[in-house]
Amino acid sequence: MIHTILLLFLLSPVFSRVVYVYNWSEYIPREVIEEFEKESGIKVKLSTYDSNEILYTKLKILNSGGYDLVFPSTYFVEKMISQNMLHPLEKEKLPNISHLDSRLLGKPYDKENRFSLPYLWGNSAILYNRGSVSSEVSSFKDLWKPEFKKSVLMLDDMREAFAVSLKSLGYSANSTEPKQIQEAYQHLKALMPNIRIFNSESPRQIFLTKEVVLGLTYNGDAYKASLVDPSLVYVYPTEGATLWVDSVVIPRRAKNKLEAHEFLNFLMRPEVSKIISDSVGYASPNRSAQMLQDDSIRLNTSIYPPDSIMQNMEILSDIGQAVFLYERYWEELKVQ
Amino acid sequence: MRKILVGLSWGWLLVFALIPLLMLFVVSFFHRGVSEFFVVGFTLENYIRLFDPIYFTVFFKSVVLALVTTVFCLLLGYPFAYFMASYGKSARSYLMILVIIPFWTSSLIRTYATMLILRTNGLLNTILLKFGIISEPLEILYTEWAVYIGMVYTLLPFMILPLYSAVEKLDRQYLQAASDLGASPWQTFIRVTLPLTLPGIIAGSLLVFLPALGLFYIPDILGGAKSLVVGSFIKNQFLAARNWPFGAAISVFLCLMMGAGIWLYLWVKKRVSPEEARS
Known part of the structure; x- marks a missing residue:
């Protein structure tokens, strides 16, 4: 023993x-x-x-x-x-x-x-393939363009997806107003035909295999993707990216x-x-x-990002009970 | 010794199956908490919520997905099992190994491999383009097609194995007798082969249908996470939304549905096998 x-x-x-x-x-x-x-x-x-x-x-x-x-x-x-x-x-x-x-x-x-x-810190903004896009991308609103049918990548993250919609409507990404949240949901619903995939594990791979043309991505992932394929460009939308x-x-x-x-x-x-x-x-x-x-x-x-762009960014904050409403709409979005 | 073994397996079932299920059942009647997973109390609200049209849609879509997968597996699996059983002994074991080999790797890894084959510049499109069968690459990945391909591929062996054992047991003398009595091959198939292999068909269908209801990573990975199936829905309730009571209620409901399926199987089997015994 x-x-x-x-x-x-x-x-x-x-x-x-x-x-x-x-x-x-x-x-x-x-x-x-x-x-x-x-x-x-x-x-x-x-x-x-x-x-x-x-x-x-x-x-x-x-x-x-x-x-x-x-x-x-x-x-x-x-x-x-x-x-x-x-x-x-x-x-x-x-x-x-x-x-x-x-x-x-x-x-x-x-x-x-x-x-x-x-x-570490970063942000979420738009990555797009310069070779497959006819005009410059500069705003979240561009994701809704009919020419991008089935070619958009969206992060599979409820708050990030709603941030894109809320900001393109001119609201805060941390809105707790039921009316604004509902409007953002309707707006996201209109985006669904353009969304090819929801993914937040490895957006980089999906851009590199050319399954999507543009979408919401984390900057670090975008940077790594652009090292492999220089035609991938990361832009900060005029509405302001989310900072995390x-x-x-x-x-x-x-x-x-x-x-x-x-x-x-x-x-x-x-x-x-x-x-x-x-x-x-x-x-x-x-x-x-x-x-x-x-x-x-x-x-x-x-x-x-330079200070001028950073000032325009918004940090996602805890939205308390309003999150239940977001969840409800997020489920509805994914059921259709 | 035997007593110990039986006691052990009962203990195992109790600890790892029965108690967790019981916990799930109890939690499904609790209230939702904001900073806790649940608040102790009694409510039927989680079950009432199941009848909300959007959750009904989730269930309906999952059942359709599972059903279509089962039908495709049956259509592919039956001829395969039939021919496999009619080959010689060595060819049979060779074919059997081919069916079983994929199980040696994780199905998650195989799903990722399917992704490599199906994507726009993947293996399938490259080959089809090279032989001039198509001029534009097919858009399969992140569509429903990809989900069905992945589901059928993953679950096909579960259909083949019980079908094979049913077809193998089939006494070929019956087929000969049928043809001696003037039945056409089609008639023989419909009236002799099919009824005699029915237990295999039902067992295989259940073995495909039930897991197909719960699989969530195939629709997530190959379908692009665009539409919720009941499996990912439950996962979301437990992890992302942290609404454990509701997640538990869906799980209980799913268990009941599956239980009903198995009961149906046993019922049909009882009605089919006496004939088998008589002959």
């Missing part, structure tokens, strides 16, 4: 400290994790998800535990804070905060960044909070944040990391 225990002890990994990380799929490069493990002796256990809903549902089932570090987007941070699911960050353990870009701090979903810090920030937070009942802080601080190192941003294709919220990046990325307006 003693021998077995001793053997198990000897065979147990060199790491005695672990951190359970739950992140978006393809959102953190292997080399970053390996570097951290080597340096700190903390084992990183990574699992991945592909929608905020799944993250939120899992954390709820696990009663805000199970993971030490998770990456919700904008309005989900707000939701988690209001439901007391998060642990306040211990800033004294995070000296690398000083590198962060002030433009991405103090956003409405967590005004003092008590619970969250930005990890994927944050890092620590669930309230996380077991390894110390390790989580250590990893979070590591992620905010300029060199590390640069590697992440370069490989994933989304913008770093880290001022010092941005300075280290290649001009082809740093000056690329689809990754780092």
